[in-house]
Amino acid sequence: MTKIDMTNVGIKNSATSDFSAWATTKQAHTEQTLTQKLPAVNLVPNILHEAMRYSALAGGKRVRALLCYAVAEMCDTNILIADAAASAVELIHAYSLVHDDMPCMDDDDLRRGKPSCHKQYNDATALLVGDALQSLAFQVLSDSTLGHYTNLQAPQQIHMLNILAKASGSTGMAGGQAIDLASVGKPLTQAELEAMHNLKTGALIQAAVLLGAICGNATQIAAVTTYAANIGLAFQVVDDILDVEADTATLGKTAGKDADSNKPTYVTILGLIPAKQHAQKLYEAAIAAIAPFGESAQRLRELAAFIMQRSF
Secondary structure, three states, X not given: OOOOOHHHHOOOHHHHHHHHHHHHHHHHHHHHHHHXXXXXXXXOOHHHHHHHHHXXXXXXXXXXXXXXXXXXXXXXXXXXXXXXXXXXXXXXXXXXHHHHOOOOOOOOOEEOXXXXXXXXXXXXXXXXXXXXXXXXXXXXXXXXXXXHHOOOOHHHHHHHHHHHHHHHOOOOHHHHHHHHHHOOOOOOOHHHHHHHHHHHHHHHHHHHHHHHOOOOOHHHHHHHHHHHHHHHHHHHHHHHHHHHHOOHHHXXXXXXXXXXXXXXXXXXXXXXXXXXXXXXXXXXXXXXXXXXXXXXXXXXXXXXXXXXXXXX
């Protein structure tokens, strides 16, 4: 995929390594936080807890967590609140991947270069892993000690739970997956495809941003909402392009799966070059939304470029 010119987003070469260091630190911090919040393997039922950790600690770019932390820094959200929000979003994302890979869904044997949960264990365990990871996300976000150690008020915490619930449910990620499954082999318009991905992919990305902005003002929240809507769609367009251009070893999952399954994608609807152009337009709209915030939104600019440039 064509790389973004870093000078177009206000990222000088000397700052690129700074972003890499920040992202690496936040990714490691996310892994550490998740490790602490997941049940220990020696806790009964052992196999379920082992499989939960296998799925949730499988690595990955942690893009949703990074977005949450970047917005939290912009809005001066307490780090403990950001930790809970980032962990909750990553747990929901992990559960969705476990269920998506199952034979009744996308039926994929690989995830991040390793056997999918249902292949490593079995279908029943994978189903329970997804259920348990989803429940744990809301347990983490509703922890009563969160308000005790931070300035988070009970109505704000309830609002955070509402954001995550909506993003995960039938009018969010689960609904998008249902539309995706029902759309196999059917022609979709670009508007219909975008409506589907606004739910399937975009809803959780928007939730990550809104949770990070829970302590922000109305102007900040409006701007990052627009940013998230555009970068969430761009994320999916890049995914569709990578499904065509990257190989299985690079992706860590089966390449060309969408085409083999006769799924509508941005590439099948628009063509490869127009799909790249569309991703660029979405990226530019995301950058424009946070332009008024100057240096305080720099991490979000860098993350937008990171999403556009990723190879898997």
